[in-house]
Amino acid sequence: MEQYRLHVNGTAHDVADAWLGESLLYVLRERLGLVGAKGACEEGECGSCSVLVDGKLVCSCLVLAASAVDQPVVTVEGLAEPGAPTDVQRAFVTAGAVQCGFCTPGLVMAAHALLERNPAPTDTEIREELSGNICRCTGYGRLIEAVEQVAVERRRA
């Protein structure tokens, strides 16, 4: 059992008496109480556990928590205050991109990362860059619509 410190959403968290085999996803959810990242495949196929580590979008199920020390971690809870959603979160809701919602936090993280890198993605670019996130409910149509809406809004702003 080891002790280490994670920096998540701007706050330092001491992780005590933890087994070193625990994934970042497990530690975020079970030790830090940040359940926004979801576990759905546990092998990096579905993107439901997406978070930013040192600014890079990663599947937190594939990252050992202890390997993320000294790097800023941002989860969906760190994007905005409750009730004060980001433009992406707002667009997901109004465009009908949320059904069961299990994939939603991961897709919100991925959509933010996409729009940071590429403010004006084409349809194919949206599909390619978000293809690491699986949604079983929506068939992706409203998700693409939501991302396109945000891209247009940001260009207008």
Add this chain to the structure above:
Amino acid sequence: MSAATDTVVGRTLAGRIGDSPVRPDGLIKAQGTFAFSSDIPIDGARWGMTLRSPHPHARIVAIDVSPAWQIAGVAAVITAEDVPGSPTYGLIAADQPVFASDVVRYVGEPIAAVAADHPETCRRALAAIDVTYEVLEPLLDPEAAIDGSHPPIHPDGNVLRAQRIRHGDPTITGDVVVEGTYEIGMQDQAFLGLEAAVAIPDHDGAGVELHVATQWLHEDRKQIAACLGLEVERVRLVLGGVGGAFGAREDISLQVHTCLLAGRVGGPVRMAYSRAESFLGHVHRHPARIWMRHHATADGRIRTIEARFVLDGGAYASTSSAVLLNAITHTQGPYRCENAMVEGFAVRTNHLPCGAMRGFGVVQACFAHEGQMDRLAEACGLDPVEIRLRNAMRTGDVLITGQVVESVAPVARCITETAALPLPTDPIGGASEDGGPDVMRLPGGAGLTADVDHVRRGVGWGVAMKNLMYSEGFDDYSTARCVLADGVATLKFATCEVGQGFVTIAQQIARTVLGVDDVVLEPIDTAIGSAGSTSASRQTWMSGGAVDAACRAVRERLFEHVGAAAGIDPLRFVVDGDEVVDSLGDFRIAVADASAGQTFDETVEYHHRPTDELDDDGQGDCHTAFAFVAHRAVVDVDAELGLVKVVQVATAQDVGRALNPLSVLGQIEGGISQGVGLAVMEEIVQVDGRIRNASFTDYLLPTFLDMPVVTATLIEEPDPQAPLGAKGVGEPPCISVTPAVVAAIRDALAQFDGPGAPRRRIDRVPVRPADVLGSARGAPG
């Protein structure tokens, strides 16, 4: 489609029926604070985990759990001996053991469970349990279950249900006869939110509260209570946030185990399946083998259908008997047919148990009858659209069960409106910035494998009929309570919100009926009567009907109250916008003022019309209502590599009335993605009774790049039988899209082979690359 705005007498009121208001749970889901059943914070809860059989069929000689107790942190180890009540459960027949004690019948069958302080401790404890097996010969061939050549693998026998349909004069033959044998692979629901639950035992140990993601709280409660040996009232269920369902949460999975562990530990226990365990822990779509022979006149009108269905139900009954009923009673599809002879079997094997999945037997039937319609078109020299229009069912037609179709049946309109939707205009592969094809849009995508010269584009059709609600005499009623106080409506129901958006619809109904803006939703739990299952495309009709009826009952009370105070006959009142208005005079009062200081509280059960069981010849009014849909698929196929890219799906769907057009579109697009998945990629592969692809790496699901563009038209002809005119919309989208995609693949291959070449037969889904390359060529077209 745009979000319509409901305008009532000059005032614009948002969020009424016909609008597309945002989901009440949308924002918290997008912000990650919505609590799924895997997210419920319970201090001090122990983890539970299940030991499962590695063999498809074996006798359990001995189970030694004592090594598990040696591991520090283990709080409970339980087996069949620790089940105080019924040792078995099941939705229709209680034939499935809570824990296997004498025989295991599929790979993954539960044998024991442990509770411990950490998931890793659980894993070590499970590994320490010593089970001695005597391996038995597995029953893997469904035909061997039917012909009796394999000894019974369960005391209830190897045939779960055999049912015949005989209608009209099935000896009548046709000028044109076509036949085919169709196979459907085992599909997984693959919801993203894995099975998870938290059980909290009562302090005296004589009851339990379970927070669980499920489709039917009251049915779960009944089965759990029986296995725990408790009165039903001592078991309370609360809906944990549900991360998708699609049929996979209709049966018991971890519910009983979690409650038993909590009782044994004397404190809260949580269980959460891994993805690999989830593939073993819930039922799947039945693999099927279906033979059909259609007889038709020379001009393509169906006279007689002969068919034989074999559905592999796997090791336990689940809902196999109802799935079989659905399959065989949809043999004809949405087409007229006066004569039929159908034989159907759902059988027990040592494969994974099968049960409910979106489409429930009709997916399998539709793949076969649509393959037949294309064969018939070819044999008669007709276009695929024309053959379907000539046979299209109408309201008042008699089904092969003898039941008259009373539902609105706009089959021809679904077909013609789909045909009117534009085909894709982009060339194969679209166009990249340099003018050449975009490799991401070619079959095979980023693999850079497809050469555009080897790709052909095909178009295919599929049309479906789907029954709504439960059948065969089952009274699947729903209950709702409405309270109106000080201008605020509060709704209570046990309707499981699994992502489909019933919570939004319920608010829209209450706002519309009562003229209020604020609608509070109470927790979804067993503190009110049953709502039935969130399945069979039934909740908008059934729970929507219950909410509507409860709100109307409250409105009557409100009218009586206002009438007494104003001296006006309550029958003269209507709700107009947010006011109660005298329809024959000038009096009007805001609902908020009229209900100030008052509480109107009504609970209503909504029942659909009764249905009958089938007789021995499969005759009877077994279904409640029907919905219809048409799909046209466009695919690009690389015939040298066997790669397929689904480019576009156009659809017109009979929805009755769109209560929330944006939600309907979400159901259509989501259903199409699952039907496309079945067509070209999704299959649980079992070899010698062992699943080979229990992961999202190996079980392929459609991604953003696999999903075609969807063009949809809603056919709105309100159904007079439906309480709000609205039909269920969840299942039809995933049914006929699968045969449409496969027909489009056949069409593309025909172009590749050239005119006059023998037609290739692809009669199995999912279509794998090897199926495209090795497809047998039939008679010249």
